[in-house]
Amino acid sequence: MEVPHDYVAAGTKRHIRVDCETPTHVVELGMDKKRSSFDSLHQALFAAEITGNLPMVVIVDTNGIEEGEEFQIETVARRTGVSYLTVDKDFLIRWQMTAPFRDSQKVPLFGY
Numbered sequence: 001m002e003v004p005h006d007y008v009a010a011g012t013k014r015h016i017r018v019d020c021e022t023p024t025h026v027v028e029l030g031m032d033k034k035r036s037s038f039d040s041l042h043q044a045l046f047a048a049e050i051t052g053n054l055p056m057v058v059i060v061d062t063n064g065i066e067e068g069e070e071f072q073i074e075t076v077a078r079r080t081g082v083s084y085l086t087v088d089k090d091f092l093i094r095w096q097m098t099a100p101f102r103d104s105q106k107v108p109l110f111g112y
Contacts, residue, residue: 005050018047025083027056032063032070032086041073044082056083060092 002017020027026047030037037059044055057077059070066074070086077084 005047007050016043016047016050018043018051021047021051021053024054025056026051026053027058030057030059030073032059032061032065033067035069037069037073041077041080041082045080054083056085058085058087060089061086062089064088 002019003021004015004017006013006015008014018026019029026044028040028044028047030040040057040059044057047053048055057073059073061070066086074084074086076082
């Protein structure tokens with residue numbers, strides 16, 4: 001779930017939305033083969049500056065091939081000390097499909 005954060009620039013209140021935030025990290029997501037994923041690195045670094053958390057970029061891999069965009073993002077992330085991870089698209093689908101089973105461990109079944 002996206003988390004909003006306010007900041008002020010040129011005397012104007014503005015905000016950003018972080019894709020995912022943990023107690024220690026701000027995480028920005030990007031898709032492989034998309035030049036727009038370069039923004040994920042910028043957004044993670046800026047969000048880290050605002051929140052004081054560590055920046056992280058996660059790229060969703062749709063084909064198992066590290067294209068130029070992924071290579072560049074990973075290279076710059078490592079150079080700047082940003083945590084970098086790729087996640088397989090099929091893993092994310094399975095994770096979403098099994099969420100009710102993981103959630104069932106938190107909430108008693110059938111109201112018991």
